[in-house]
Amino acid sequence: MITIDCPVCLSTAKNITPPGYRGIVVSCLRCNVYRVTANAAAKLPTLKVEGRLAALERAKTQILSGSVPTISSGCLQRATSYRRERDDYQNERMVRYAKPRTFVHRPELTEAQSRD
Numbered sequence: 001m002i003t004i005d006c007p008v009c010l011s012t013a014k015n016i017t018p019p020g021y022r023g024i025v026v027s028c029l030r031c032n033v034y035r036v037t038a039n040a041a042a043k044l045p046t047l048k049v050e051g052r053l054a055a056l057e058r059a060k061t062q063i064l065s066g067s068v069p070t071i072s073s074g075c076l077q078r079a080t081s082y083r084r085e086r087d088d089y090q091n092e093r094m095v096r097y098a099k100p101r102t103f104v105h106r107p108e109l110t111e112a113q114s115r116d
C-alpha cells in the first residue's frame with residue numbers, strides 16, 4: 001500500500017488501486033474511498049480545491065448505495081459548470097439587490113437548479 005496525497009483534499013491518503021484498474025483508487029480519511037478514472041486523474045490537479053470537492057460530491061450523488069464513488073471527466077465538467085452557474089447566480093443577486101426593478105427572468109438558471 002502506497003501513501004499519496006489525496007487528489008481531492010491533498011491530505012495523506014492511501015493508494016489502494018487494484019492491479020489492472022486504469023485510474024486510481026484512493027482511501028482518504030477525509031474523503032473516504034473513491035475512484036478516479038485515468039482521464040479525470042489527469043485533469044483533477046488543474047482544478048481548485050472547491051472544484052475537486054464538488055467533483056467528488058457529484059461522484060457520490062451518482063452511485064448506488066454501497067458502491068464506490070467514481071470521479072470521471074463528466075463529474076469534473078459538471079463541477080466546473082456548476083461553479084460557474086453559482087457564481088453567475090450570486091453576481092445576478094448582487095445586481096438585483098442594487099437595482100431591484102431590473103429583474104430579468106433567466107429560465108436557463110432555473111432549469112440548471114431544478115436538475116439538482
Ligand SMILES: [Zn+2]
Pocket residue numbers: 006007008009010011013028029030031032
Ligand atoms: Zn481526501
